[in-house]
Amino acid sequence: MIIYDSKKRCIHLQxxxxxxxxxxxxxxxxxxxxxxxINHYLGSRPVIKAPRSFAPYADPKHRxxxxxxxxxxxxxxxxxxxxxPAYAVQLENGTTxxxxxxxxxxxxxxxxKLRGLPATYVExxxxxxxxxxxxxxxVTGLSVILTYTVFRDFDAIARTVRFENxxxxxxxxxxxxxxxxxxxxxxxxxxxxxGTHNDERNxxxxxxxxxxxxxxxxxxxxxxxxxxxFALMRKNADENQGDVFGFSLVYSGNFRSxxxxxxxxxxxxxxxxxxxxxSWKLNPxxxxxxxxxxxxxxxxxxGGMSRTYHQxxxxxxxxxxxxxxxxxxxxxxxxxxxxxxxxxxxxxIAAEAQKAGIELFVLDDGWFGRRxxxxxxxxxxxVNKRKLPHGLKGLSKRIHDIGLAFGLWxxxxxxxxxxxxxxxxxxxxxxVPGRPHSLSRHQLVLDLSRADVRRYLYQSLSTIxxxxxxxxxxxxxxxxMTEVGSALLPPDRQQETAHRYILGLYELMERxxxxxxxxxxxxxxxxxxxxxxxMLFYMPQTWTSDNTDAVCRxxxxxxxxxxxPAIAMGAHVSxxxxxxxxxxxxxxxxxxxxxxGNFGYELDLTKLSDEDKATxxxxxxxxxxxxxxxxxxxxxxxxxxxxxxxxxxxxVSPDQKEAIGFYxxxxxxxxxxxxxxxxxxxNPDFVYENCANGDVFxxxxxxxxxxxxxxxxxxxxxxxxxxxxxx
Ligand code: DGJ
Numbered sequence: 087m088i089i090y091d092s093k094k095r096c097i098h099l100q101x102x103x104x105x106x107x108x109x110x111x112x113x114x115x116x117x118x119x120x121x122x123x124i125n126h127y128l129g130s131r132p133v134i135k136a137p138r139s140f141a142p143y144a145d146p147k148h149r150x151x152x153x154x155x156x157x158x159x160x161x162x163x164x165x166x167x168x169x170x171p172a173y174a175v176q177l178e179n180g181t182t183x184x185x186x187x188x189x190x191x192x193x194x195x196x197x198x199k200l201r202g203l204p205a206t207y208v209e210x211x212x213x214x215x216x217x218x219x220x221x222x223x224x225v226t227g228l229s230v231i232l233t234y235t236v237f238r239d240f241d242a243i244a245r246t247v248r249f250e251n252x253x254x255x256x257x258x259x260x261x262x263x264x265x266x267x268x269x270x271x272x273x274x275x276x277x278x279x280x281g282t283h284n285d286e287r288n289x290x291x292x293x294x295x296x297x298x299x300x301x302x303x304x305x306x307x308x309x310x311x312x313x314x315x316f317a318l319m320r321k322n323a324d325e326n327q328g329d330v331f332g333f334s335l336v337y338s339g340n341f342r343s344x345x346x347x348x349x350x351x352x353x354x355x356x357x358x359x360x361x362x363x364x365s366w367k368l369n370p371x372x373x374x375x376x377x378x379x380x381x382x383x384x385x386x387x388x389g390g391m392s393r394t395y396h397q398x399x400x401x402x403x404x405x406x407x408x409x410x411x412x413x414x415x416x417x418x419x420x421x422x423x424x425x426x427x428x429x430x431x432x433x434x435i436a437a438e439a440q441k442a443g444i445e446l447f448v449l450d451d452g453w454f455g456r457r458x459x460x461x462x463x464x465x466x467x468x469v470n471k472r473k474l475p476h477g478l479k480g481l482s483k484r485i486h487d488i489g490l491a492f493g494l495w496x497x498x499x500x501x502x503x504x505x506x507x508x509x510x511x512x513x514x515x516x517x518v519p520g521r522p523h524s525l526s527r528h529q530l531v532l533d534l535s536r537a538d539v540r541r542y543l544y545q546s547l548s549t550i551x552x553x554x555x556x557x558x559x560x561x562x563x564x565x566x567m568t569e570v571g572s573a574l575l576p577p578d579r580q581q582e583t584a585h586r587y588i589l590g591l592y593e594l595m596e597r598x599x600x601x602x603x604x605x606x607x608x609x610x611x612x613x614x615x616x617x618x619x620x621m622l623f624y625m626p627q628t629w630t631s632d633n634t635d636a637v638c639r640x641x642x643x644x645x646x647x648x649x650x651p652a653i654a655m656g657a658h659v660s661x662x663x664x665x666x667x668x669x670x671x672x673x674x675x676x677x678x679x680x681x682x683g684n685f686g687y688e689l690d691l692t693k694l695s696d697e698d699k700a701t702x703x704x705x706x707x708x709x710x711x712x713x714x715x716x717x718x719x720x721x722x723x724x725x726x727x728x729x730x731x732x733x734x735x736x737x738v739s740p741d742q743k744e745a746i747g748f749y750x751x752x753x754x755x756x757x758x759x760x761x762x763x764x765x766x767x768x769n770p771d772f773v774y775e776n777c778a779n780g781d782v783f784x785x786x787x788x789x790x791x792x793x794x795x796x797x798x799x800x801x802x803x804x805x806x807x808x809x810x811x812x813x
Pocket of ligand 1: 451
């Protein structure tokens with residue numbers, strides 16, 4: 087609900103459990119409150135406007151009204167506020183001062199689409215209310231519309247910003263945040279993610295300190311190094327209780343999160359497109375739409391915040407035929423064959439997979455052009471008949487005849503210098519004239535800001551997707567941008583290239599997913615290098631990491647789960663010794679870790695012993711039983727592998743009638759401490775039966791007293807409890 091109090095000029099955004107209050111004062115939008123729901127906001131804690139040293143003021147009669155000290159909602163630069171602004175502009179005369187003042191607002195039910203950008207959505211207007219707040223700069227004609235949406239069913243507020251040039255001179259946007267707000271104290275810890283290829287989404291929690299913290303990507307992708315997300319956590323907040331404020335950007339390119347603690351111990355938090363090497367020329371009458379930021383408040387700790395993101399992103403960000411369907415269990419040939427694939431080998435793996443009950447066969451890299459290693463052929467999306475003599479059509483038919491669906495890998499955004507495409511169109515890459523290209527994995531980035539490049543990609547991909555019977559696409563992207571420039575953009579628009587690339591990527595994905603609604607798309611960037619909400623809007627699942635080692639995956643999946651739901655997390659059982667880290671873990675351990683996400687296999691099944699084949703068959707059958715629970719249940723993190731030797735979590739069905747708990751013990755500890763597994767999220771009044779042995783316990787018993795974790799020698803053990811309500 088959105089309430090406007092015209093006397094106090096307060097705007098109160100209300101979700102089921104949270105309130106967010108702003109006030110218009112002297113034309114400026116002040117931030118008054120965000121936190122636990124207030125049923126009736128009557129004006130508590132007004133902003134005190136005491137005169138302070140070094141505090142500039144525009145009105146000589148109001149020395150205390152200084153932008154340098156006020157809690158602001160979308161601040162600019164140049165008239166007294168010395169903190170980092172939410173936006174920055176440059177006028178034709180070279181100056182960078184602007185002054186946005188409130189000029190009106192409209193409240194409406196529902197939520198508008200963002201043209202050309204991914205965003206959360208509603209299916210019925212009754213699901214949300216929105217407000218457009220209009221701000222104008224009288225001198226330049228710059229008009230800014232701040233849009234806030236509150237959801238009926240989620241404690242989330244979606245924010246976005248649109249810039250319109252209503253003046254008669256061009257304005258250059260130098261910085262555009264999607265959300266910025268000034269929290270009125272600094273008693274927070276900052277939670278962020280960091281990592282690298284094979285080691286994505288490590289968690290870092292630090293107390294806020296005076297000055298600024300910046301978390302960002304300058305790589306042209308959201309990146310495995312950082313995540314377009316941060317949370318501010320009250321000092322006493324933990325996994326299960328306390329106030330947590332999440333900021334998540336629905337964007338796949340360069341982003342910046344900035345958290346600034348200033349002189350009077352307040353906190354400015356912002357998230358948006360990274361202003362580094364970004365600018366956008368806004369001609370008269372033109373507009374610029376910022377990506378969406380999704381803000382989530384929880385008084386149930388980090389776990390409560392995560393469950394809100396999970397439900398919102400699973401049901402009102404992800405789209406398409408597969409949004410509400412259980413996802414197929416797949417077998418991917420990458421770690422089984424790498425580039426040494428041929429039809430016979432693939433069919434043998436598929437036949438074995440079919441016997442195990444696996445549902446989808448995915449043909450990974452190496453099926454096209456002359457691609458026998460990673461040095462050639464990206465861009466030449468024509469089947470390699472030497473490897474696949476019957477073409478994709480023939481192979482997909484044979485795979486379907488075996489009884490599996492068929493999926494295919496592409497890396498559409500890239501081109502190899504050794505390719506027919508590059509030889510024909512060297513200017514189709516991101517590049518700067520007169521400078522050599524920097525290679526990465528022997529490849530270059532296609533300039534997706536160009537319509538002709540997108541046309542080529544649409545044409546070549548859709549030809550393949552229409553010709554063969556293809557049910558799934560893995561969309562990979564394996565390098566970051568360098569020499570960022572576009573041959574078609576004029577000099578004064580070169581700094582738009584990286585954002586135009588992302589807009590082009592979104593347009594291409596929109597067209598393809600729309601044209602092939604029955605294909606399940608999975609995004610990938612050397613694993614989880616572009617695991618972000620923007621990609622989930624087009625592709626409802628992502629390959630979480632190239633690192634398939636079960637122990638490393640505990641941390642990677644735990645960190646990923648802070649924002650993203652299990653259904654979105656590709657998780658595969660691979661061979662041992664593990665190809666990325668050389669570790670040997672049991673098939674049982676690998677299976678349980680992968681079953682905690684969107685389950686599949688990535689190894690040569692034909693090489694397994696009969697015993698292991700039988701285990702795989704049992705795992706597949708078991709996952710099919712618990713799949714709805716994992717993919718649509720509520721997720722609770724119970725033991726943190728970043729701070730302990732073990733990991734644990736559980737999934738609970740929305741009606742609380744079924745749950746599954748996982749406990750992972752990493753290193754054996756000779757002191758034989760008895761560990762206990764406590765479920766969460768059960769109905770305390772229900773009685774549950776352990777499906778494995780018929781033991782019966784009450785819900786409150788399982789949550790409060792808990793279950794003994796078996797003590798077993800050796801490393802890397804897993805324990806599972808699948809329970810159902812006794813009717
Ligand atoms: C990186 C991906 O993450 C892998 O799964 C695999 O598809 C390779 N690329 C293929 O080149």
